Amino acid sequence: MEKYGILIDFDRCQGCNACEVACKQENELPVGPRLKQVLTIGPEKVGRRLITEYLPVMCMHCENPACAAACPAEAIVKDAHGITLVNEKKCRDTDKDSCKKACIPACPYPVPPQYNPEKDIVQMCNMCNQRVSRGEEPSCVKHCINEVLKFGTMEKLSKIIQERGNQTITIGGVLPNVFCRPLVMYIPAKIPYTQ
Amino acid sequence: MKGITVKNSETNSEERVVKTQCYSCRGGCGVFLHIKDNKIVKVEGDPEHPVSKGTLCPKGLAVKQLVHHPDRLKYPLKRVGKRGEGKWERISWDQAYNEIAEKFQEIKKKYGAEAITGGIGTGRNHNDWSARFWNHLGTPNANDPMHFCMGPRCVAGYYSIGIPAPLDPHYTATNCLVAWGRNELHSHPSIGRYIFDAFERGSKLIVIDPRFTKLASRADIWLQIRPGGDSALALSMIHTIIGEELYDKKFVTEWCHGFEELKEHVKKHTPEWAEPITWIPAGKIRDAARLYATSKPACFAPGVAVEMQMNSYQTQRALYIMAALTGNIDVPGGNILRVPPLGGFFLYCDNDALAPEQRAKALTGGAKLIGGHAWGPPNFVLEGPPLWQAITAGKPYPVKAIFWMAHNPVVGLPNTKAVIEALEKIEFLVVGDFFMTPTAEMADIVLPNATWPERSEVGWFTTPLEHLQFWDKDDMAVFAWVKAVQVGETKSELEIYNELAKRLKIGGFWDTIEEAFDFLLKPTGVTWEEFKKLGIIRKPMVWRKYEKGLFHTPSGKFELYSERLKELGYPPMPEYVEGPESPISAKSTAREYPLILITGSRIPVYYHTDQRNIPWLRECYPEPLLEMHPDTAAKYGIKEGDWVWIETKRGRVKQKAKITLGIDPKVVHAVRWWYPEKPGPDHGIWESSINVVTLDSPYDPGIGSPTMRGLLCKIYRVEEEE
Numbered sequence: 001m002e003k004y005g006i007l008i009d010f011d012r013c014q015g016c017n018a019c020e021v022a023c024k025q026e027n028e029l030p031v032g033p034r035l036k037q038v039l040t041i042g043p044e045k046v047g048r049r050l051i052t053e054y055l056p057v058m059c060m061h062c063e064n065p066a067c068a069a070a071c072p073a074e075a076i077v078k079d080a081h082g083i084t085l086v087n088e089k090k091c092r093d094t095d096k097d098s099c100k101k102a103c104i105p106a107c108p109y110p111v112p113p114q115y116n117p118e119k120d121i122v123q124m125c126n127m128c129n130q131r132v133s134r135g136e137e138p139s140c141v142k143h144c145i146n147e148v149l150k151f152g153t154m155e156k157l158s159k160i161i162q163e164r165g166n167q168t169i170t171i172g173g174v175l176p177n178v179f180c181r182p183l184v185m186y187i188p189a190k191i192p193y194t195q
Numbered sequence: 196m197k198g199i200t201v202k203n204s205e206t207n208s209e210e211r212v213v214k215t216q217c218y219s220c221r222g223g224c225g226v227f228l229h230i231k232d233n234k235i236v237k238v239e240g241d242p243e244h245p246v247s248k249g250t251l252c253p254k255g256l257a258v259k260q261l262v263h264h265p266d267r268l269k270y271p272l273k274r275v276g277k278r279g280e281g282k283w284e285r286i287s288w289d290q291a292y293n294e295i296a297e298k299f300q301e302i303k304k305k306y307g308a309e310a311i312t313g314g315i316g317t318g319r320n321h322n323d324w325s326a327r328f329w330n331h332l333g334t335p336n337a338n339d340p341m342h343f344c345m346g347p348r349c350v351a352g353y354y355s356i357g358i359p360a361p362l363d364p365h366y367t368a369t370n371c372l373v374a375w376g377r378n379e380l381h382s383h384p385s386i387g388r389y390i391f392d393a394f395e396r397g398s399k400l401i402v403i404d405p406r407f408t409k410l411a412s413r414a415d416i417w418l419q420i421r422p423g424g425d426s427a428l429a430l431s432m433i434h435t436i437i438g439e440e441l442y443d444k445k446f447v448t449e450w451c452h453g454f455e456e457l458k459e460h461v462k463k464h465t466p467e468w469a470e471p472i473t474w475i476p477a478g479k480i481r482d483a484a485r486l487y488a489t490s491k492p493a494c495f496a497p498g499v500a501v502e503m504q505m506n507s508y509q510t511q512r513a514l515y516i517m518a519a520l521t522g523n524i525d526v527p528g529g530n531i532l533r534v535p536p537l538g539g540f541f542l543y544c545d546n547d548a549l550a551p552e553q554r555a556k557a558l559t560g561g562a563k564l565i566g567g568h569a570w571g572p573p574n575f576v577l578e579g580p581p582l583w584q585a586i587t588a589g590k591p592y593p594v595k596a597i598f599w600m601a602h603n604p605v606v607g608l609p610n611t612k613a614v615i616e617a618l619e620k621i622e623f624l625v626v627g628d629f630f631m632t633p634t635a636e637m638a639d640i641v642l643p644n645a646t647w648p649e650r651s652e653v654g655w656f657t658t659p660l661e662h663l664q665f666w667d668k669d670d671m672a673v674f675a676w677v678k679a680v681q682v683g684e685t686k687s688e689l690e691i692y693n694e695l696a697k698r699l700k701i702g703g704f705w706d707t708i709e710e711a712f713d714f715l716l717k718p719t720g721v722t723w724e725e726f727k728k729l730g731i732i733r734k735p736m737v738w739r740k741y742e743k744g745l746f747h748t749p750s751g752k753f754e755l756y757s758e759r760l761k762e763l764g765y766p767p768m769p770e771y772v773e774g775p776e777s778p779i780s781a782k783s784t785a786r787e788y789p790l791i792l793i794t795g796s797r798i799p800v801y802y803h804t805d806q807r808n809i810p811w812l813r814e815c816y817p818e819p820l821l822e823m824h825p826d827t828a829a830k831y832g833i834k835e836g837d838w839v840w841i842e843t844k845r846g847r848v849k850q851k852a853k854i855t856l857g858i859d860p861k862v863v864h865a866v867r868w869w870y871p872e873k874p875g876p877d878h879g880i881w882e883s884s885i886n887v888v889t890l891d892s893p894y895d896p897g898i899g900s901p902t903m904r905g906l907l908c909k910i911y912r913v914e915e916e917e
């Protein structure tokens with residue numbers, strides 16, 4: 001099976017939160033769990049320049065997810081496309097006092113599994129697999145105004161990465177990326193900040 | 196992945212899909228509403244829409260929480276307790292119409308029609324209907340808050356080119372974009388793509404903004420202007436363009452009137468003169484002027500930032516003059532002279548229906564350019580001190596009734612105290628809205644208005660919008676919105692005007708909304724029934740319309756020098772005017788209030804005073820934030836997240852500290868705010884609504900713009916017990 005991934009070209013992100021609300025709608029989420037978030041970075045001095053960026057963050061769909069390793073109920077699994085999924089029944093059936101939602105602190109990335117109190121489960125991005133199976137794009141990708149988010153097979157995304165100078169950016173520190181190998185990738189701004 | 200059709204996203208046979216337009220802002224993005232049992236279950240972007248191309252911004256994506264919000268007003272309500280006490284009884288539409296009509300008749304008979312004022316806020320597609328209704332009723336006091344939003348651009352257009360239109364930027368072909376007090380990425384997120392496409396094509400970018408936005412971070416030149424310094428900056432840029440002979444000599448000779456006068460006028464406005472006023476080094480001003488004048492085509496994106504200040508229309512006119520000097524008027528990549536697809540501007544206000552002797556009574560507070568008679572837009576009354584005084588003191592004559600729809604002046608207009616005092620005194624107040632706003636709380640009768648999925652409309656028929664949502668490639672379009680659901684007994688404004696007109700026995704309206712739509716669509720040759728199915732009518736864009744006689748000025752040219760403004764007693768060419776409360780104009784006030792306050796930058800999940808009660812949106816931006824520089828925070832002992840009092844001469848409100856390098860240490864920025872979830876009638880306005888402390892007077896002598904940006908304030912931490 002082909003692996004799916006999401007490529008984030010944050011150069012064009014305007015911080016409008018459309019992806020976040022698209023995700024809320026698609027997953028019918030209450031206030032609280034935020035599977036997709038947009039971080040504001042800066043303004044910060046970088047060299048002689050002042051820079052500000054918006055960074056959409058979400059579950060990184062690691063090939064080797066730390067959250068899954070931490071879950072005593074084995075409720076977090078990888079599907080054939082490499083998507084990290086929560087087995088909702090298993091998660092709901094697990095006493096949260098005993099598991100202590102160990103998946104949440106185990107995640108080294110900005111958006112760990114999100115607890116939904118209405119369903120008593122943790123949730124994370126599932127790359128809208130229900131939409132993908134119908135031949136649609138994930139809701140955040142479809143609705144993103146500036147084409148910041150790109151969804152596709154790793155093969156397709158690798159091509160884009162190559163076209164853009166074969167560079168990716170780590171957002172969770174080097175070691176987590178070496179260990180977890182996320183399928184969500186970030187590429188740097190088209191025009192380097194040094195110019 | 197591509198080519199998503201409606202069919203395969205229909206998963207349930209009972210679910211139907213309605214293709215319409217999102218109007219969560221003034222909008223116009225294409226949507227499919229998925230409806231089941233009269234409820235929106237989902238909204239999806241329409242990939243075939245020429246502008247939004249299947250995408251949506253967060254406001255559109257959260258629409259089901261707006262439409263089906265538990266606090267929606269669903270039925271007409273009548274006040275049964277004291278004013279503002281929050282005691283209501285449900286009444287029928289029939290009773291509401293009758294009581295409003297009777298009261299209007301009574302007031303008209305006793306005090307004259309001018310004792311009734313009515314109108315809208317930003318409005319959703321009913322600017323013309325509102326003006327039309329008041330014109331036919333016989334009152335000159337119709338409002339539309341054009342005096343501080345887009346009106347200055349229209350007035351500048353009228354006196355420069357003879358057309359009351361904003362000159363919109365044409366991002367898709369520009370080589371140099373000047374974003375002047377307009378952060379398009381947050382005010383109209385759906386346009387963001389056109390700006391990023393322009394960068395990637397190699398367009399230059401100049402940003403004039405006291406705040407360091409993402410646009411500023413991408414700018415070739417960011418001019419961190421002192422709030423209020425805009426006219427000085429514009430004049431010094433004109434000085435540079437003329438002085439260094441960077442202007443388009445052919446266009447100036449053929450199409451501009453008054454060049455020699457302008458040249459003489461701006462001689463003194465050197466960049467060195469502007470430097471202390473604008474806080475921008477003279478060299479940087481020259482660089483910006485040169486970059487703009489030499490990167491053809493170049494466009495301005497003028498924003499409300501300069502309109503919520505004194506000298507509003509003159510500053511906008513200075514920008515238009517720069518566009519004219521450089522030959523960037525109505526050319527691809529320059530500033531577009533937009534003509535709405537259904538013809539001229541404000542065509543359906545029926546301004547002629549009002550007798551001139553009634554028109555002369557308009558409460559304009561001396562602001563002669565405020566609208567109506569000469570240039571079209573439907574604001575006649577100055578919704579500020581002149582109106583409040585007529586209500587509270589009966590001077591120059593009493594105003595006894597107000598009828599507002601889609602308008603929340605208690606939050607949106609400056610100097611809240613004056614607004615509330617007037618509303619406490621008014622004899623009869625009718626407010627139509629989606630929710631019980633702090634303004635609706637003061638009403639005698641509250642009417643439930645329909646949100647966009649609950650109504651059909653011919654989208655934006657003649658209003659000159661500042662958006663390009665209507666526009667893509669080289670054409671302009673008018674869109675159909677199609678009703679998808681009905682919540683309670685809500686009605687659109689047009690339905691309400693139609694019925695009230697009938698009961699008041701005044702002309703100008705129709706039996707049904709469909710008849711009105713057919714009337715509007717007449718020039719296009721299609722009926723509403725046909726248009727509803729088409730969804731869109733497109734009209735090709737024509738460039739350089741001035742060559743076809745579109746400069747409707749007395750000289751037939753772009754008027755750098757306006758005789759008409761001079762005759763009315765206003766400066767014929769833009770001048771530098773300092774705002775009423777700045778460190779330059781109010782030195783003694785500045786000793787006690789040392790910081791400059793700017794307010795109301797756009798938050799992408801909200802629109803104006805709307806949507807603070809939509810859970811998915813509020814979660815993205817839960818609390819009002821006051822931006823300040825780290826040095827300022829350190830000086831006043833403020834930490835990130837502290838509640839901070841913002842005090843001006845008018846009072847104080849509190850917002851939460853957000854410490855950022857993106858603002859000058861002498862400037863702070865507060866957002867517009869209220870708490871829909873807090874108890875009425877105030878809903879927390881006295882706590883955090885920044886317009887409690889903004890200034891309504893003195894206002895711009897021409898168009899009446901208040902000062903909501905560039906005021907003096909002091910800040911201090913909120914102590915625990917407060």
